[in-house]
Amino acid sequence: MANGFRTQRRIEFADTDAAGIAHFSSFFRLMEAAEHELLRSVGLSVFLRDDEGAISFPRVRAACDFRAALRFEDVADIDVRIERIGRTSVTYRFAFSRDGEPIATGEIVAVCCRVGQDAPPRAIELPKWIADKLRPFVDAATSE
Amino acid sequence: MANGFRTQRRIEFADTDAAGIAHFSSFFRLMEAAEHELLRSVGLSVFLRDDEGAISFPRVRAACDFRAALRFEDVADIDVRIERIGRTSVTYRFAFSRDGEPIATGEIVAVCCRVGQDAPPRAIELPKWIADKLRPFVDAATSE
Amino acid sequence: MANGFRTQRRIEFADTDAAGIAHFSSFFRLMEAAEHELLRSVGLSVFLRDDEGAISFPRVRAACDFRAALRFEDVADIDVRIERIGRTSVTYRFAFSRDGEPIATGEIVAVCCRVGQDAPPRAIELPKWIADKLRPFVDAATSE
Amino acid sequence: MANGFRTQRRIEFADTDAAGIAHFSSFFRLMEAAEHELLRSVGLSVFLRDDEGAISFPRVRAACDFRAALRFEDVADIDVRIERIGRTSVTYRFAFSRDGEPIATGEIVAVCCRVGQDAPPRAIELPKWIADKLRPFVDAATSE
Numbered sequence: 339m340a341n342g343f344r345t346q347r348r349i350e351f352a353d354t355d356a357a358g359i360a361h362f363s364s365f366f367r368l369m370e371a372a373e374h375e376l377l378r379s380v381g382l383s384v385f386l387r388d389d390e391g392a393i394s395f396p397r398v399r400a401a402c403d404f405r406a407a408l409r410f411e412d413v414a415d416i417d418v419r420i421e422r423i424g425r426t427s428v429t430y431r432f433a434f435s436r437d438g439e440p441i442a443t444g445e446i447v448a449v450c451c452r453v454g455q456d457a458p459p460r461a462i463e464l465p466k467w468i469a470d471k472l473r474p475f476v477d478a479a480t481s482e
Numbered sequence: 483m484a485n486g487f488r489t490q491r492r493i494e495f496a497d498t499d500a501a502g503i504a505h506f507s508s509f510f511r512l513m514e515a516a517e518h519e520l521l522r523s524v525g526l527s528v529f530l531r532d533d534e535g536a537i538s539f540p541r542v543r544a545a546c547d548f549r550a551a552l553r554f555e556d557v558a559d560i561d562v563r564i565e566r567i568g569r570t571s572v573t574y575r576f577a578f579s580r581d582g583e584p585i586a587t588g589e590i591v592a593v594c595c596r597v598g599q600d601a602p603p604r605a606i607e608l609p610k611w612i613a614d615k616l617r618p619f620v621d622a623a624t625s626e
Numbered sequence: 627m628a629n630g631f632r633t634q635r636r637i638e639f640a641d642t643d644a645a646g647i648a649h650f651s652s653f654f655r656l657m658e659a660a661e662h663e664l665l666r667s668v669g670l671s672v673f674l675r676d677d678e679g680a681i682s683f684p685r686v687r688a689a690c691d692f693r694a695a696l697r698f699e700d701v702a703d704i705d706v707r708i709e710r711i712g713r714t715s716v717t718y719r720f721a722f723s724r725d726g727e728p729i730a731t732g733e734i735v736a737v738c739c740r741v742g743q744d745a746p747p748r749a750i751e752l753p754k755w756i757a758d759k760l761r762p763f764v765d766a767a768t769s770e
Numbered sequence: 771m772a773n774g775f776r777t778q779r780r781i782e783f784a785d786t787d788a789a790g791i792a793h794f795s796s797f798f799r800l801m802e803a804a805e806h807e808l809l810r811s812v813g814l815s816v817f818l819r820d821d822e823g824a825i826s827f828p829r830v831r832a833a834c835d836f837r838a839a840l841r842f843e844d845v846a847d848i849d850v851r852i853e854r855i856g857r858t859s860v861t862y863r864f865a866f867s868r869d870g871e872p873i874a875t876g877e878i879v880a881v882c883c884r885v886g887q888d889a890p891p892r893a894i895e896l897p898k899w900i901a902d903k904l905r906p907f908v909d910a911a912t913s914e
Contacts, residue, residue, distance in 0.1 A: 401689035545833035
């Protein structure tokens, strides 16, 4: 994954469930945390401001396929790459592993939105200055 | 508990941890949910508006003492009473039980605050119309 | 949805995030809670025992598509149906709505597993007595 | 805090609530994560095994006093010290700060218990080999 971004997260006790493993919903929190860390690494955030107001990135899709379990105190490697930068959206792909063993793969599609206090989010074209910062993470094989 | 308010919550799988019981942090979520249900029962909410703007109730204290555990699918009775209505704060007391067996007792102290987008919450005197709606839940023995 | 199962959940304050809406990971907790309520309605649970030991249903897939947001104290209707009962797995489909407005649709694929303390879950054929109880929820249009 | 243990945690988006700040229940998850990190630093865990079986540390008390709020992406310093090692229990004290500004203080009392699959936890005397590893974190001023 030439253009990838890798981070790590330890499974906390509160992430586990009575089956003794990380609850499946925890993977979605971890994917989002990894996405935000990628954004921070290039000076971006999920809350941005430009001249016209606030911009945020609500999700229109989140999915995860599980192959193996994570347990309390396991340290997961999380690889993040951007599969696609669309006109208004960014598609992230995630791969969880532990010591090289594949654990899960996931996807989040976030849409660039103008957000305000009292109105629902409204999709806008992804500003060029944001897209330019994300492009290095786009997987070469899948981008045109 | 003559002036009390009782509600119930079922322990969901996501509330449990690898010890097979409801994670201790879940009790705080359940206490808050019970508090909000009490507020709804008299037409209040933790987010209110008056002529001057938005009012909310950040917590300055939360505590819980645990005597026994709750497990997945257990149904907990949660008794709520108001121990004290102060000038700016409301002190709630919670008792968790299961089929009459005491499980845990807790406390939340919430402070009435003027809240806005870009400034920290600022404590204000509890409006009389709010205090009047809460007074029926004050435990007779402890109020003067 | 002739064979469907419907339940309701209120968005609690702890489910919300700084964007003022229910955090996307909350939808996965709510889907699971709805699945478990369906199981309870026919006398099943995600933790079962038969003569050979414990049976549980780890997830191999979870996905959600979001069309609109839920906010604090919103009451969501959650429709659940079973799309497919496989040899070892059950595929659930979920539809979230609020006052008839579509909010989100989701999917969980759970695999019937023999589970123990010290070994990873091992997929087993779905016992007939469990499959028989689930069959009424299978969507007629999609079952063969 | 001569004998203290300090760690850091970043507030993730899923930790926040619709008031725009870290939800108060998140502080309890963060306290526990800091406690476990302290235990790991001396080769301990909240799940231990000795010749007689499994040992764990259920909580009998958890409390937090809040002075200020944490927001998304804030990095909190968490100072942990052990206030008291009792016959069966360990009392932890936590102090949250951000760039030196006090945010919150908390307490967790954990009880050393023999734990098993099908019985409630049973308090046992804290084994000497565990107590010896924890003693360096006991605050000199408060220990006798």
